[in-house]
Each structure stands twice: as C-alpha cells, then as structure tokens.
Amino acid sequence: MDTDVSQVGWIPVALNNAVQAGSAIRVIAGTDDIALWRGKDGVAHAWENRCPHRGMRLSYGTVCGNRLRCLYHGWIYDGSGTCVAIPAHPDLTPPQTIKVRTYRCVEAGALIWISDEDNSAPAIDGHWTPCRSLHIEVAMPDLPEILKWTKVNSVRPLSTYAADVALPDQGRLILAVHPMGSKGAMLHCALPASARRDSLLSASHWLGELRSRIEQAAVV
Amino acid sequence: MTPDPFTLSHWYAIGRIEDFPNGYKGEHRILSTDIAVSHHGELNVTGPEGSMGVQTRYGHVWTTLSRDPRPLYNMPEFEEEGRRLVTAGAIAVRCSGLRAVENFLDMAHFPFVHTGILGVEEHAEVEKYDVSMGAAGDEIWATKCRFFQPMAAAAAEGGQVIEYRYRVAHPYSTILYKTCPLRDGHWDLIGLFIQPTEEDECIVHSFVLVFDEHNTDTDLLHFQQNIFLQDRMVLENQVPNKLPIDPRWEMPTRAVKSHGVTWSTTRFEKVA
Amino acid sequence: MKLYDYVLSGNCYKIRLLLGFLDLDYEKRPVDFFPGREHKSDAFLKINPLGQIPVLEDGEIRIRDAQAILIYLASRYDKSGEWFPGQSHSQIAEVAQWLAFSDMITSTASAARLHDMLGYNLDIDAARAGAHRLLRVLEDHLAHQEFDGHDWLAGRRPTIADISCFPYVALAEDGGIDLFCYPAILRWIRRFTALDGFHSMPGINVSP
Incomplete structure (x- = not known):
C-alpha cells in the first residue's frame, strides 16, 4: 500500500x-x-x-x-x-x-x-457517517496486514492509518486503525453518508468478524 | 528502588486490630516488601530480616521495617472520654501514598469532588492559613484553615464555615481536626493511616474519632467511605501516579523535600 | 419502605436509582458491608439467608435480590408502566434477559472492583477478562440499537434493564477495567446520567 x-x-x-x-x-x-x-x-x-x-x-x-x-x-x-x-x-x-x-x-x-506535527490534514472527499469502533486486544497490525484478512476490490490509502476501501459485499467504506501501545488498538469504520440501518448493521458484523480473525491470528 | 532512610524510619498501620484475631495468619506488604503477620497469643510480624516491631495503637496494628524507628506520634484525643472511634477499613488505591496525603490536605477540591457535602462551587475560595512545624521539627501543622461546607459532617445540618487544622504527623499519616458542631471548644478528628505497598500503590486505613450522639457507627462509616471513594476516583486518575517534586507545590511537597524523601516520588521537569 | 443499603454497593445503587426516578420516599438502613461484614452476621442472615444486600421491606413484604426489587418497585409504583413495560411479551423477555446479564456483570466487573478496592481474594485476571467479554456484547447491542434509533437496552425508553446494567458498568474502572475502548457504552452512560432524577455515587463521574 x-x-x-x-x-x-x-x-x-x-x-x-x-x-x-x-x-x-x-x-x-x-x-x-x-x-x-x-x-x-x-x-x-x-x-x-x-x-x-x-x-x-x-x-x-x-x-x-x-x-x-x-x-x-x-x-x-x-x-x-x-x-x-x-x-x-x-x-x-x-x-x-x-x-x-x-x-x-x-x-x-x-x-x-x-x-502533533505541523503538516496538512488528511483530505477525504465526500460525506461519511460513523459506523463502529471496535477494540482489538492485540498489538496493532498495520493496515495492509489487516486488509489481508478480508476480500477487497480496491484500496485507496488516506493515510498510514486509514484507507478508502471497496468490499465485495459491503461496498465502499473507510477503514481506519489506531495504535494504543500496550492497550491494543482500535478499528474504526465509516460508511458513505447515504448508508442506512441495514448497511450499517452489515458493516458492523463484517468489522466484528475482521476483529475476530486478527485476534485469533495473534493468539496462534 | 530501596526506600530512603526517612521513609524507612516510620511505623505503618497494616490493618484494624480486629482484622488480626487470635489464630490469624496472613501475608501483607509495606514499602515493596513482603511481610507475614500471625497472631498466636501475641502478634508477630516477620520481614525479610526476621522478626519486626509491632504495636497496637489508635485502633490499628502498626509495624516498621526499621530496627531503630522513630516513635509513633501521639494523639491524646484517643484517650478522651465520650469520643467514638469508627474505623473505615482498608481501601486500596493505585497511587503513591504521598498523593493520598496531598489530596487529604487540600481544601480547594471540596467544591468539585465532594460537591454538596464538603463544598459548593459558589464558595470555592480558599483563604490564607498558617503553616508551622511541630515542636520536634518532624511534623507539619496547617492551622486557621476556614472553609464553607454545606454538610461538613454526618452530624452537621445546614451549611457553615468550618475551621480546620491539618496535621501531617509523618509522611503517610495525616489527621484533620475540625470544629465539633456539637461541642464548643472541641475538635473532631478524621485521619488517614496510609500503608504504602509500592511506590505507586497504597492501602488507606481511615478513621473518625468524634463526639456525635445522632449517628450510628454505620452512618459515620458510610459518610466517611462515600467521601473517600470520591477521592479515590481522582487519585487513580492523576498522571503521574507518583508524587512529582516541584518547588512551586505546597505543603506536602515541601515536607517531603526537607526530609530527603525520594521513594514514591518522581522528578518532573516542567509542571506548567 | 426500608432499604438495607451500603453506600459503595452498585446493587444497592440500582434500587436507590429507581426510587429516585420514581420519586418515592424511603428509609435507608445502612449496613456495614465493609469492613464489618454485617451482611454475613447472624442477625442479618435472618433478614436474608443468602447474606446479600440490598433487601427491601415494604409493609409486610420483604424482597431480596436487586433485580427482583427493581421488578417489584417498577410494577407496583410506576404508573407510567415504562420502567418495566408489560404490554409486549417479547419486550418482557428482553428486559428479563438484561436483568440476568446484569448479574453476570456483577460476578465479573463488580468482583474485580471488590478485589482492587477492598482487597477481596479472587482471580482478578479471570474477573477482568470475563467483564470485557460481557462489555463487548453490551457494546455491540447498544451500537446496533443506535442504528435502529433506540437509545436504550430494551427499546426507545429507559427500563429497569438499563438501571440493572448501569452501576457495575459505570464503576468498572474502579476494578481496573478500561471503558475508553467502548464508545457506544460511553454514550449510553452519558445518556443515563442525563436522565431526570438521576443521582450519582462515588466512582461515577458525571459531567453536567
């Protein structure tokens, strides 16, 4: 990436x-x-x-x-x-x-x-709505590593920690991960602002499964 | 880190007398050191270097790691007729015991942490008070402390300006003397006997010694625990959880510095 | 009404909360739970043979178990019928399910708090891990409720399900259980503390 x-x-x-x-x-x-x-x-x-x-x-x-x-x-x-x-x-x-x-x-x-640096903020086009933030107990895998755990059609990096991705079943979403040192990491997911209940729920389940795979892989 | 000589030289409370009945055997900890306590006819405390000093006083069992400890300070009020002693048990806190002393000596937090009980936001101002060393030079007294309290004690009704005296009898023992709402010319005592277990963890044994004919012991216990648990949330959320040494800080820090206390403190480059 | 109460007990706090929401007068009978273990005394075992608080006495009726007391108070004294909605069978079951869940929170998050705060001897790692498993379930449910436009555990209005789960979730940090990684739970706590008639207890931070 x-x-x-x-x-x-x-x-x-x-x-x-x-x-x-x-x-x-x-x-x-x-x-x-x-x-x-x-x-x-x-x-x-x-x-x-x-x-x-x-x-x-x-x-x-x-x-x-x-x-x-x-x-x-x-x-x-x-x-x-x-x-x-x-x-x-x-x-x-x-x-x-x-x-x-x-x-x-x-x-x-x-x-x-x-x-804490004086550089330009990430530019993200379009309107987005928050979906879920999930805690990962294990130390943070980086974004390319995380994306290996799921099928993606396309990936457009937004920063080191976030990408605009298109998924076969969920469509387009922003997937972000943020490291928390010894406290693990958070996975964040946002959907296009037009998303309604069913797509939010579907993306939430997808994100939960993604977390399970990451945590299980870390245990093995 | 090995505790500094001043910290090592004191007696520390490790629990209420009734927590160590005959037949008792248990592991405890002070100053990052494991100790074993047993009671078979008499109380015994054993540390890494064998048998240690033990005494029962002020409702609590005390021990020391020092072979030549400073004498435990006097509280003559414990001998006075008509007072009631309520011990509030051992409450563990993830912070330096020095932080707990700092918090106890500080009236300015009453309106914000003990809102509606020990203070109200409309009366947040702290007026000047006097600070002096005790006769032997190893105690600190803050006197003429005055603060408006809406419900200063379990026995108090309605708000009043309360006069306080604070006494730091040793680095981990502090006593508050407050005007007794029921008996002119007398003080009610509330105190903390802190058992420093690690540099950033402690167990707080607290007591009230009061003239009070209205409340049951359990009423007084609930009042005291309610207040202390409000403080515990603050104490567990101070960063760093050891006491920073900074010259601009007030009374407890000054006391700590003058005796060369280093254990359970941290150097902090810049506070503001 | 008389409540056998301990100031630091989350289970007693549940009852104080509902009594406050319903604006009911009651008398507190303070129990020396710690350090005195009065709830295990012979005298108290005659009041509750399980040796647990809270206990509520209302006239001739004596009820033990926080969840049972919540059901009693809501079904007897809440004229609005909203705290324990009885119209829909599925909603009754949903509330009951969260009442049972709250007992699991007690045996994990509350146990961790008793260990960290009062020195209870128990497996702290198991208690915290168990609490986090439950908090994930709660977090998922609350986030999905929000997708449905619902702010509460069992529907559009707060119920005794929310009251029974609130205390030991909101007090979890007393037991070394971080809450900052559960944003939907934090939003729910904030909504709960903003309810009319809410009052706090030590260990719960309320910003107005």
Missing part, C-alpha cells in the same frame, strides 16, 4: 460521534493519553490528558460552553489550553504559563484525527 508520507503524523483516534458537543472522553494514541473534548460550538479539541495543576486527567472534566473545567479543583482552560480561572483564588489572574499541551485536531471522513 502506498502511503502519503506527509500524512504519517495524523492518527484517527475516534469516530466523530464518540465525543458529543459539551462532553469529554479519553483516547490513547500510541503511548499518549489524550483528552478529546467538544465545546458547545461543536469544535473538537485534543489535549494532553493531564491538568498542569495536579496532573488530573482532563477527560474527567466538564465542558463549560467552549471551555474545559478540570474535575479536581475546577481550573478552567479556554480553547487554546490556557488557564483562565482558578476558583480557589478568584481574584488571581492565572499566569499565562499555565497551559495544557495541545494537539492539532481535525475532522474528516467521520473520523477525528490528531497530530
């Missing part, structure tokens, strides 16, 4: 419906622990999952408008990751140095992508 080298750094960490407006979730990308959250404005943010104050995972935090508030002491961070309020000291203007490390975060192909 050909890989667009300029896009190696972008990792698809979740389907876009995994984090809803006004909520935060935890994702692992490689060895990085990441808080993925979406403001009320719908914009997705990917941050290091650690409050600079006491190290609390920010994915446990509360989204207040378009800001994130840490669960532990209620410190509030704006969309750039800069601390804007410390409730224990309401008269204090937080120093600008209190800032969460942020990742670049974009949405394309019903997936949320993150990168």
